[in-house]
Amino acid sequence: MKRRDFVKLSGFGMGATLLPAGLLAGDPVAGRRISAEELLNPGPDVAFKKQMADVALNAAKSKGATYTDVRIGRYLRQYLFTRENKVQNIVNSESYGIGIRVIANGTWGFASTNEMTPESIAYTAGMAVEMAKANAEIQREPVVLAPQKGVGEKSWKTPIQKNAFEIPVKEKIDLLMEVNGAALKKGASFVTSNLFFVNEQKYFASTDGSYIDQDVHRMWPTFTVTAVNKQTGRFKTRDALSAPIGMGYEYLSDNPAEKMIIPNGPTVYRYAYNMIEDATAAALQAREKLTAKSVPAGKYDMILDPSNLGLTIHESVGHPLELDRVLGYEANLAGTSFATMEKLQSKNFQYGSNIVNLVADKTQPNTMGLVGYDDEGVPCKQWPLVKDGILVNFQATRDQVHLLGETESQGCSFAESWDSVQFQRMPNVSLQPGRDKYSIHDMIRDTEKGIYILGRGSSSIDQQRYNFQFSGQLFYEIRNGAIVGMLDDVAYQSNTQEFWNSCARICDKDDYRLFGTFFDGKGQPGQVSAVSHGCPTTRFNGVNVINTGRKI
């Protein structure tokens, strides 16, 4: 979705600049606006999709394709936007069509259409073959595709309890109005709140003999609370501590077993999120931030909550270990990677301290990257990226994996929509919990001079993923084993390898929670994807903290 389209949908002005930058991508996210009731329309049945897929497969073959895959996609979205006591916009959209990818003359070709007739599909398949043949003129090496045995006819669905589209719009608006009301009651000057719901109905077929029907659900409830002091001219915000997540509407429930209250600190949530309670706390905390102590720059032990560390994992582990970046395919946009092939092949590159174990996993429950099969029909799996601190693998697709000396794809192919070509995207990448029993309370108690950071804030990392700077939503000063107050103007700067090697302690599995990014951008033309990152609260010793306070 282009920024201007999102701004239009949301009715936001300045507020939109505070939303994730990953909103920069292709148009189809917006889709065709429909009524909420139409979101419950079951769409075309599997038999029809198989019939249309076969039309494409046969047409491409007859034109000279040596491999073809077909994605029939129906993408349903509902986005709700509010501020204070007003509904700014409700957007229900549907996007439906077919994308056909072929190999001809050793080169990829791709074409798509929203006209789902046999004639149109056959024509589009021919266009894909023509494009492949035209591009073969400036292709240097033929595509090498890792073998993938056909899986036959399969279906897969995100395990949800409540389909968010079945919840009446009024109920959702009532919730957001209650959220906004709660924040205003506790002294917020302004509040915006949003709900994002997505259902991707994806059908995949290929000449390998796979016919895979998948029904993917994910959602993101979020808000921003602003406190203004007109006398001083200062203002501060606090965003929701929710996670965008691969769950149904059941995520928006109150379950005491899924939350933790930090002494002198905030409440954090796992697989059930009380949005009203968090907005209430956010209003109080935004006001507290107006008078918080400006941080003295220096070295601190950083205790990072999953709501903050998740983004650091995303940027400093997820992206640099994408094989297409390593190879140079993203060089003109997002850059390359410090994690080169030689470092992997050395088998001794110390990515992090020896307690750091990072895994890629597209099978992890409740995550946004959870699917049964990727967009090349490869069954999903888990594999290690960093084991006991050592770099052990990358993330790859079928046409890349031979470069790693492997013969099986890791299932990292994804396309934003039916009309965008699939390419390599990161799976869920997560930090494994510590093996010993160790809680956040223990970690705070064991820290002499530290800062405890929660929530996603400003983030920036260089084009090879060395130098980064991250901020957050809430910063608590820790002195001699206790939270003593709130800090402001905090950002931490480090080098990826130094940072992960400063990882000193990781809480256990009971503290493991998810972070996620709903609109992660990559590629030219840009595409967005959604992915989760899990981790427990983790401490990094001796990290450089800068003071970001300025005057204009």
Place this chain on the structure above:
Amino acid sequence: MAILSEQDARKIIDKVLSYSRADEMKVELTGGRSGNIRFARNSVSTAGASNNLSLSITSVLGKKTGTSDINEFDDASLEKAVRRAEEMARLAPENPEYVPMPGPQTYAKPQAFVETTANMKAPDRARLAGASIRSIMTSQLSGAGFLEDSATFNAIGNSRGLFGYHQSTDVNFSLTIRTPDGTGSGYAAGDFNDVSKLDTGALTDIAIQKAKASQKAVALEPGKYTVILEPLAAGELIQFMIRAMDARTADEGRSFLGKKGGGTRLGEKLLDERVTIYSDPANAQIPGSPFSPEGYAHQKVVWFDKGVVKNMSYSPYWAQQKGAKPLPQPSGFVMEGGTQSLAELIKGTEKGILVTRFWYTRWLDPQTLLYTGLTRDGTFYIDNGQIKHPVKNFRFNESPVIMLNNLEALGRPVRTRGNLVPPMRIRDFTFSSLSDAV
């Protein structure tokens, strides 16, 4: 045919408006074609083309609005879309901030459509990309690039008699070239309405030269430096500032334009007196859309005049609240500059750092418009008017407001990302740390 003529667009809009049973209705018709080619490792990686024509209908019942979109254009489908928008308006909550639609407007006539760009096809893209690839390979370097072109139109009409029609074309090309040893990287980019102005060969030569010259960079201590920002780098930070000039957030006290004790900084001198920034859809070099999505006219607007805040953007609702005229955000801006070229600016610099472009620029504090990001693909040390050697990339923490108060010199404005921006020399630009990235 995705590009409809003004007459055909008006015919469809009038037909749709005739189906309305709502209090007010707005119809937007957009269409066009786009194509792209992407290459990396000196070989094409992906390519694509698309055509699109769609209609969006917004119906209003009292203060309730509903919108539906459709891409079928037979009478029955159009009427169905109108009924659906009305049904959605009926079900929607009332919007107390709803402002009635504007009546007929007078629009500028920007010349944004160029036939040669509109006629671009896959072989044209392959030729332009292929020429660049060949040049890179001759230099024994590795390149990655992206070329994208489009021809589009949009038309708008409403039940109060407003009608607008606009056609435009765009082409943009960017490439990054790296040396085989991984120690040098160079970048160049260009964007135009007219493809005949796009010289991929010249841009490739610049990127090649920067890649070679940036090998084996030297580390300098982070700190405050005099910098020369090329238009691409400067324009990025200034664009963030222009986007943040919303009157409502300023009045609400949550903008860099809010001030202590309440009120806004409208009329205050906020920047160096050499800073004048305006927008003008009729500018021949960066022709923009003559109307906003609501149908209000984009006209020449001065945002900063000799450093003074002259205007802020007003949504229709906020304009009504404040007794002002609605003033949409501009799609592109012009920053006035001087007559010197980039080379002349370098020549006049005793000691400084030349920045080709920034990367991963993100806000740090909306109160001070503080941003962070990194230099990339060509950062060089200037000594006594000469580029002496490449330097390792820096992270910056800086605000465009502070930057435009530390202005030393401005060069000749050039088109970059749809804006006209001069290269500029800035003193005391804050680099907060070093990056090993190439």
